[in-house]
Amino acid sequence: MHSIKEIINHSPRAKRKLFSLLPPELQAETTILLSRKSKKTILRQLGNLTVARFLHFNFDDDAADILQYFSKKKREQILGNLQPQKKGNIKKLLKYGSETAGGLMDLDFIIVKDTDSLADIKSRAREYFSLKKVPVVVVGDNNGKILGFLPIHKLITSPFSESAGAHVKHLPLVDADLDQEEIIKHIEKRQAITGVMDGADFVGIIHIEDLAKIPQGEATEDIYSFAGVHKEEEVSDSIATSIRLRYKWLMLNLLTALAAAFVVGVFKDTISSFVILAAYMPVVAGMGGNAGIQTLAVVVRGIALGDVTFQNSRRILMKEILANAANGVIIGVLVGLIAYFWNANPMLGLILFVSVIVNLFIAGLFGTIIPLSLKFLKIDPALAASVFVTAATDIFGFFVFLGLARIFLM
Known part of the structure; x- marks a missing residue:
């Protein structure tokens, strides 16, 4: 299955044709595995009946995720070709965003009272067993309050005369509109399932395997953000597509690089008098940039x-500044000694020593302040932060290094 996914994802022009060769059962499985871009390319070219035919084989929550790629009008047309029960379940799920708890949940659960016998519960669960599904048995009291869940093996190993309340286990609950990144924070260790609430109503179940997909997807987006790459860019994209998705970010990077170049230009007379400074400029800027990214x-x-909030941000800021400054002392001593013995210039070694310490101090300062500022502005902290941090270390690094050189070497 993964090999089919790879072939389609890496096909630049024949995605839909390859997908159409698959039987509906395989189309259902493959669609879930495809990249976001491949899904968009293929799904917009398929007819309503074709989509409805393979959605029949998808789990309801997966089918709802797939339908998010269509306009509201086309979505309704596709739903009109589905069986009534499946259509109703998918409509419930479509109420919620695809990246919320409601978008991750499934509807394979039954709600029972804590006073219900295991015999009655098993009878209700038979409908799911006949469809080769295993429902989560959610236990509530007479007032509708959710008490927990009943482990499914209790329907086999415990006497049928016992009540559900005798075997109830704790079930974490989250709000249906909770963002998927926040869900993981609410999940307790060794907890395989989580309940989803919409107000006072219990609406679904999230399984641990659904949560496992979140870190991978979020990590990919964060890596792309750090690198200045659009999250939908793929290795199989055309040259024109890659250019279109990257050039704006590179233009922003150009502006910050020009700011650093301006600082260097201010000290052109100093550099022309002591050409050896040019050899050490990348060292000062590079060490600061690397420390800032760390x-x-x-x-x-x-x-x-x-773990990092506005409440503890001052402590985090001080810790990062001191850690970077300490690393600056270590690296500064090494660079200073190299300059002293290589160039036989004690003052150059001292200037490098001080410059590295100051620039790593700057790295700790801006490496902490910039993501916190972006969070305050409700912008993804991973987005563009690396560009501004490296710009800060380049500008301040060059300014301190060349400024000290002008004062003490000229």
Whole structure:
């Protein structure tokens, strides 16, 4: 199945034709595995009946995700070709965004009272068993409050006369509109399922295997954001597509690079008098940039996991500044000694020592402040942060290094 997915994803012009060769059962499985771009390319070229035919084989939550790629009008036309029960289930799921708890949940559950006998519950579950499905048995009280869930094996191993309340297990609950990134924070360790609430109503179940897909997708988006690459770009894209998706980001990068070049231009007389400075400029800027990206990666991950908040941001900022400054002392000593012995210039070694410490201090400062500022502005902290952090370390690194050189070497 994965080989079929790879072939279609990496086919530049024959995606729909290859997809059409598959039987509906395989189309259903393959569609879920395809990249977002391949889905868009293929689905918009398929007829309503073709889509409805393979959606019949998809789980309801997967079918709802696929239908998100269509306009509202076309979605209704496709739904009109589905069986009434499946159509009703999918409509319930489409109420929620695809990246929310409601969009991740499935509807294979039954709600029972804590006073119901296991014999009665097993009888209700037979409908699911006949469809080769295993429902989650959610247990509530007479007032409709959710108490937990009944492990399905209890329907086999426990006496049928016992009530559900005797075997209820804790079930974490999340709101249906909760963003998928936030869901993981609410999940308890070793908990295989999570319940979904819409107000006071229990509406669905999220399984651990559905949650496992979230970090991979979010990690891919964060990596793309760090690198300045559009999240829909693929290795099989044409040259023109890659150019279109990248050039705007490169233009932003050009502006920051020109700012650093302007700083260097201010000290052109200093550089022309001491040409050896040009050899060490990439060292100062590079060490600062690398340290800034390290800090940025740690802080962005902390924000995503909820470990970094505005309440503890001052402590995080001080920790990152001090850690980077300490690393600056270590690296600065090494670079200073190299300059001293290589160029026989103690003052150049001292200037490099101070410049590296200051630039790594800047790296810790901006590597923390920039993602926190983006979070405050409700912008994804991974987006564009790396460009601004490296710009800060380049500009300040060059300014400090060349400024000290002008003062002490001229």
